[in-house]
Amino acid sequence: MRQESCNFCHLRQPHYKRSNLKAECTLGAGFDTPEKTILLYSGFGSWGQSGGSGIFHSCPVNRCSLTGDRGRAVDADAILYRDHVSYPGVDRPANQVWILYHLECPYHTQSIKVPDSINWTATYRRDSDIVAPYERWTYFDPQVRQKAQNKDYAANKTKKVAWFVSNCGARNNRLQYARELGKYIDVDIYGGCGSFKCPRSEDRKCFNILETDYKFYLAFENSNCRDYITEKLFVNGLGHDVLPIVMGARPEDYQKSAPEGSYIHVDQFASPEELAAYLKRLDQDDALYNSYFTWKGTGEFINTYFWCRLCAMLHAPLVPRHYEDVNDWWRGPGVCTTKSWRNAEFV
Numbered sequence: 022m023r024q025e026s027c028n029f030c031h032l033r034q035p036h037y038k039r040s041n042l043k044a045e046c047t048l049g050a051g052f053d054t055p056e057k058t059i060l061l062y063s064g065f066g067s068w069g070q071s072g073g074s075g076i077f078h079s080c081p082v083n084r085c086s087l088t089g090d091r092g093r094a095v096d097a098d099a100i101l102y103r104d105h106v107s108y109p110g111v112d113r114p115a116n117q118v119w120i121l122y123h124l125e126c127p128y129h130t131q132s133i134k135v136p137d138s139i140n141w142t143a144t145y146r147r148d149s150d151i152v153a154p155y156e157r158w159t160y161f162d163p164q165v166r167q168k169a170q171n172k173d174y175a176a177n178k179t180k181k182v183a184w185f186v187s188n189c190g191a192r193n194n195r196l197q198y199a200r201e202l203g204k205y206i207d208v209d210i211y212g213g214c215g216s217f218k219c220p221r222s223e224d225r226k227c228f229n230i231l232e233t234d235y236k237f238y239l240a241f242e243n244s245n246c247r248d249y250i251t252e253k254l255f256v257n258g259l260g261h262d263v264l265p266i267v268m269g270a271r272p273e274d275y276q277k278s279a280p281e282g283s284y285i286h287v288d289q290f291a292s293p294e295e296l297a298a299y300l301k302r303l304d305q306d307d308a309l310y311n312s313y314f315t316w317k318g319t320g321e322f323i324n325t326y327f328w329c330r331l332c333a334m335l336h337a338p339l340v341p342r343h344y345e346d347v348n349d350w351w352r353g354p355g356v357c358t359t360k361s362w363r364n365a366e367f368v
Contacts, residue, residue, distance in 0.1 A: 054336065056074070056084045056085060057084060057086075057332065057335040057336060058088055058093060058097045058098050058099075059085060059088070059098065059099045059101055059331070059332075060090070060093050060094060060097040060099065060100045060101065061087055061088070062094075062102050062103075062107060062109075063103045064089040065087075065089045070087055071087075072088055074087075077328060077329065077332050079329075080326070080333070081329065081333070082329070082332050082336050084332070085328075085331070085332035085335060091109060094109035094111055095111045095114070096114065098116070098117065098335055099117065099118040099119070099120060099331075099335055100117065101120045101122055101331075102119065102122065103122045103123075104122070104123060104125065104130055104131070105130070105131045105133075106119070106121065106133050106134070106138065108135075118140045118141060118335065119139050119140050119141075120139070120142070120150075121133070121139045121141070121142050121143065121144075121347060121351075122153070123142075123144040123145075123351070124153070124155070126242075126243070126244040126357065127246060127351055127352035127356060127357055128243075128244050128246070128357065129243075129244075132352070133347055133348055136344065136347045136349070137343060137345055138347075139343065140342055140343050141334070141342070142344070142347065142351070145248055145249060145250070146247060146248045147248050147274075147277065150334075151330055151331060152325070153325065153327050154248075154250075154278065154325065155250065155251050156252075156255040156322045157278075157325050158278065158279060158280055158321075158322055159321065159322075160319055161319060161320050161321070162319075166319055167282070167315040167316065167319065168316075168319050170318075172314075174262050174264075174311050174314045175236065175310045175311060178236050179234060180207065180209065180234045180235045180236070181206050181208070181235065181236060181300065182202070182203075182207060182208040182209065182266070183208075183209050183211065183230075183234075183235040183237070183238055183263075184199055184210050184211065184215070184239035185211045185212055185219070185227060185231075185257065186210060186212050186239075187213045188214075188243055191241075191242075191243040191244065192245075192359060193242070193243070193244055193245045193269070195241040195242075195243070195268055196214055198241070198268065199239055199241070201292075201294075202296060202297055204293075205293065205294050205298070206301060208239070209235075211227070228257070228260075231257075232261040232262040232263050236263065236264060236300075236304060237263065237264050237266055237285075237303075238258050238263045239266050239268075240258040240265040240266065240267045240268075241268040241269065242267075242268060242269025242270070244269070244357055245269055245270070245357060245358050246269070246270065246357040246358075247270060247271065247355075247357070248270055248274045249269055249270050250267075250269060250270050250274065250275060253269075254279060254284065255322065259280070259283060259284075262314070264284070264285065264303070264310065264313050264314075265283070265285070266285045266300075267284050267286050267287065268286075268287045271288075272286045272288050272289070280319065280320065281316060282312065282315065282316055283313060285299075
């Protein structure tokens, strides 16, 4: 069913601090405003939510509720699809908004069978209608991006590079890169792809080893796709006192998503050998190594209030919007690349 008749449209909203969200959402959705029903088509399990309006109570625009009952497809104001789209089997109301939510990259998601059925996208991509990143960094003062540290982050660290990984067959050849890097500097690979062991059930112990013993961590994504930056950087890397080396999204994507000067991108170097030479330099120069931690204390990772933004959008007086081909937007040319130090092929 084509959605030219849909009365809702594209509204790309940035990430909000709580105060900014309230300022932007003066839509007058008071107690007498009809409540918008959002159907989570895959049920509540994958969302970690329960039915009703509780999740919206603290939102500036809060007249929304969640349901997992597919029988409500006939009258829900919006259907939120996670990772794939299944069709309800009932006539779609003309004003019903269909929203596609993805946290995985295009390689690990299914194509949409009717690509013109989607009105809004909710993904980690910055050009989504509702931007839903893994994490969002914001500075306390945009003019202050460095802060003197009272800690030597190199102190007592005797090991070089660590990596926790279980998927040995990633499309971007990250394992091959790590092994090549290991020819020129020590790289300890933990998990199913290496010889070092630290079970996932003991995360706290593993991360304690990481930030106590190691100077560098390979925050390598499983695919090189636009804006695809996950917990590998935000949790494993920046969440611990270690310097992340990143592979995945483009350098300019990391610049928009992470604190300035907080990581090293493999694309800065022509080869793993060249990267290893720079890491050795950092290993010998504590002042230079510590310069990668001056971002600490200058900002914070914030809640982006996905549910609040969704509710506000549903209450906004918007014009028609739908994707002619959401597959082309999501996985079209240039979105992902197989580029590595050995080739420059784009898909």
